[in-house]
Amino acid sequence: MATIKEVLNEQRIYAVMNKVPILREAEVPLFEDLIAMYQPRQVLEVGTAIGYSTLLLARHLGPEGHITTIELDETRCELAKQWIDQAGFTNRIQVLQGDATELISSLKGPFDLVFLDGPKGQYLKQLQAILPKLTVGAAVLADNVLFRGYVRGDKEVPHRFRTIAKRLRMYLETVEDKSQFNTTIYPMGDGMSVSIWKGQTVSHETDD
């Protein structure tokens, strides 16, 4: 067995060499501090990739904590499982292969921390599917919410990013509704939002 630090180093090198998008180094300290603060017991992660953020989450799980993580890509899924095994976390992490937007409805929950890091245009749809499975006070973290600076401000959005930018705006509009969430957006990396759910139901429409 390897130490978690050794596995994380190996994963970062693999990610750079194979162009796998994982949490940016600038975001890691914030991410780890937040997880350490919440010490979650039941975590849902969307977008495992090779299991890098999954192991960061695992490092700060609360007592008897468990992670369910979903990845669409088969090869990445298998790599994540191997590294999770090497780090000694097989019993505390379940890796599911498939489309998270479809799989979420089959999950039991309840979850006290969710990390959204899969398809950016699906965040709101996934949030709506996850809400009934959240504990009141659960934290929902979402990466890349400022998406290259195209979500907030006046920067002109290239045509190919218009849908994604629009959907991320709708996601932020939802989590910034104070009757339902307390949200902070951290600008590090590509923007990370942290939303504490107050226990109301979202009624915003998605556009597909």
Ligand SMILES: C[S@@+](CC[C@H](N)C(=O)[O-])C[C@H]1O[C@@H](n2cnc3c(N)ncnc32)[C@H](O)[C@@H]1O
């Ligand atoms: C940014 S990467 C995740 C990085 C990872 N969270 C980390 O920081 O180590 C996004 C991942 O989401 C996966 N993905 C894309 N669409 C998905 C879907 N519909 N369901 C599950 N995973 C999906 C991609 O294959 C990719 O590996």
